[in-house]
Amino acid sequence: xxxxxxxxxxxxxxxxxxxxxxxxxxxxxxxxxxxxxxxxxxxxxxxxxxxxxxxxxxxxxxxxxxxxxxxxxxxxxxxxxxxxxxxxxxxxxxxxxxxxxxxxxxxxxxxxxxxxxxxxxxxxxxxxxxxxxxxxxxxxxxxxxxxxxxxxxxxxxxxxxxxxxxxxxxxxxxxxxxxxxxxxxxxxxxxxxxxxxxxxxxxxxxxxxxxxxxxxxxxxxxxxxxxxxxxxxxxxxxxxxxxxxxxxxxxxxxxxxxxxxxxxxxxxxxxxxxxxxxxxxxxxxxxxxxxxxxxxxxxxxxxxxxxxxxxxxxxxxxxxxxxxxxxxxxxxxxxxxxxxxxxxxxxxx
Numbered sequence: 001x002x003x004x005x006x007x008x009x010x011x012x013x014x015x016x017x018x019x020x021x022x023x024x025x026x027x028x029x030x031x032x033x034x035x036x037x038x039x040x041x042x043x044x045x046x047x048x049x050x051x052x053x054x055x056x057x058x059x060x061x062x063x064x065x066x067x068x069x070x071x072x073x074x075x076x077x078x079x080x081x082x083x084x085x086x087x088x089x090x091x092x093x094x095x096x097x098x099x100x101x102x103x104x105x106x107x108x109x110x111x112x113x114x115x116x117x118x119x120x121x122x123x124x125x126x127x128x129x130x131x132x133x134x135x136x137x138x139x140x141x142x143x144x145x146x147x148x149x150x151x152x153x154x155x156x157x158x159x160x161x162x163x164x165x166x167x168x169x170x171x172x173x174x175x176x177x178x179x180x181x182x183x184x185x186x187x188x189x190x191x192x193x194x195x196x197x198x199x200x201x202x203x204x205x206x207x208x209x210x211x212x213x214x215x216x217x218x219x220x221x222x223x224x225x226x227x228x229x230x231x232x233x234x235x236x237x238x239x240x241x242x243x244x245x246x247x248x249x250x251x252x253x254x255x256x257x258x259x260x261x262x263x264x265x266x267x268x269x270x271x272x273x274x275x276x277x278x279x280x281x282x283x284x285x286x287x288x289x290x291x292x293x294x295x296x297x298x299x300x301x302x303x304x305x306x307x308x309x310x311x312x313x314x315x316x317x318x319x320x321x322x323x324x325x326x327x328x329x330x331x332x333x334x335x336x337x338x339x340x341x342x343x344x345x346x347x348x349x
Contacts, residue, residue, distance in 0.1 A: 001118065001173075002096055003041045003072075006088040007034060007106035008054025008079050016341030017224075017325050022056035024106040025063055026227060027309060029234035029291050030257065030274040033221055034064065034106050040113035041104060042071040049074045050095045051106070052088040054081075084192030086182045089174075098176045100125065103195075105170035109230050111216030111237075114171055120212060121173040127207035128178060128199055130155075131171035133218045141167035141220075142196040144211055152209040157188060157196040166211075168196070169218050177207055224323045224339050231307050232289045235272035245275065256287070259294065276310065284314075293326075301333075309342075317348050 007024050017026060024034040041049055049072045053060050057078060067074030077092050089096070089103070102118055114131075121129045130152070132144050138159075144166045145154040154163070172195065181201040188194045203209055219230040238255035245262030247269075254271025258264065262275045266283040269275070273287030276294030285302040286292060292303060293310035300315060306322040308314070313328075318335040325342035332348030340346060 001046055001100050001102060001122070003046045003049040003102045003104060004052065004089065004092050004096060005034075005037060005041070005049060005104055005106045006052045006079075006085055007060055008052055008056070008082055008088075016339070016344070017323065019341050021325060021342060022059050023221070024056075024060065026221070027291060027293060027307065028109065028221070028227060028230045029238075030259075030276055030293070031234075032063070033109060033230075034060070035070070036109060037104055037106055038064070038067065038070040038072060038074075040110065040115070041102065043113055044102070044115040044118040046102060046118065047071070047073060050092045051076050052079050052092055053077070054079050082192075084188070084190075085195035086185055086193035086198045089178065089195070089198070090182050090193065093179060098179075100173060100175050103172045103174065105220075107221050108170035109219045109221060109234075110169070110171065110214065111218070111233070112214070116215075117171060117173060117212055120210075124210075125175060126210045127175050127202045128209045129173040130199065130209065130211050131169040131214055132166045132211050133169040133214045134165050135167045136165070138162035138165050138167050142194075143167060146211060150211070152199075152203060152211050154203070155196045155199045155209075157190075157194045166213075169214050170220065172199075177202060181205070227307060227323060228305065228321060231291055232305070235274065235289055235291070238272045238274075241271070245277075245279070250281075254288065270304075 025032045079091050139162050142157050143162045145163045147153050181198050185193045217233050221227050241256045243258040244260040245258040248265045250264045251268040256269045256271040257274040259277035262279040264281040268285045270287035273290040275292050278295045280297045282299045284298045289305040290303045292308045295311045297313045302318040304320050306319050308324045309326045311327045312324050314330045316333045317330045321337040323339045327343040328340045329345045334348030
């Protein structure tokens with residue numbers, strides 16, 4: 001079995017962050033989302049992976065490389081325009097061949113990984129196995145309708161009047177039966193080839209589609225608030241402090257990760273929180289639920305419930321519920337909730 005990871009798309013709901021960066025590479029608890037996806041694929045016993053890339057292809061290829069550090073052999077295929085998830089399967093078909101494949105969206109996050117859904121498919125292959133999750137706003141997602149016995153009756157993309165609260169979680173295992181279905185698809189009202197239409201096509205032809213509900217948490221990281229929520233969830237799983245840097249006269253409580261060569265003087269670290277390699281923190285409070293990237297400088301103020309990407313400089317400001325891109329400068333005595341793209345500058349007060 002191979003894996004297919006759609007990693008294109010323009011990430012419009014994450015602007016301004018995605019004006020200059022791939023959304024799949026935004027760090028959550030200090031690790032890019034795509035890294036987590038690839039690790040979980042390898043943990044499921046899959047060795048080969050196809051990444052479908054778009055406008056951010058160069059950035060993703062530089063970051064992932066040949067996949068060796070994840071335990072994977074990674075190859076790339078270009079989707080010239082974001083024409084839908086089923087189109088990702090279509091363009092990757094020459095690399096996927098005629099064997100079953102796992103499809104795991106490169107901007108989704110799962111607590112428990114994909115080993116379970118892959119093992120279930122290997123034990124009892126079907127035309128499609130879909131991972132589902134219950135959501136408050138199913139109209140934003142592909143919606144799955146089951147019969148009383150749990151069999152899949154229908155799958156529909158972003159319906160105005162959802163028949164259930166069961167949504168597709170961005171993880172699928174397909175047999176080769178899906179390829180001719182996709183070859184015959186017409187674009188949806190959104191102008192895309194929908195993976196939901198492909199699954200519905202299998203159902204209409206009498207093929208077996210099995211739904212498995214996710215046991216742990218799941219996040220679609222399409223919006224800043226989703227990223228911050230995912231950050232909280234991952235940080236909540238930190239078990240114990242791990243300090244590879246240097247602390248001087250700094251109070252510390254709860255699970256805290258301090259990267260190598262980081263230097264903290266004064267202030268406090270309140271877990272759960274993560275400091276990247278080479279960060280410099282002086283007389284500031286970091287945490288809880290803060291992820292501060294590599295090479296950041298924070299002097300004074302406080303950062304909590306936030307994601308701060310690499311090489312940011314923050315002086316005297318107090319930030320909560322914030323998402324800062326790479327190389328952002330924030331200064332001034334004041335409190336704020338900010339979403340700032342790479343190399344932006346904000347002065348408070």
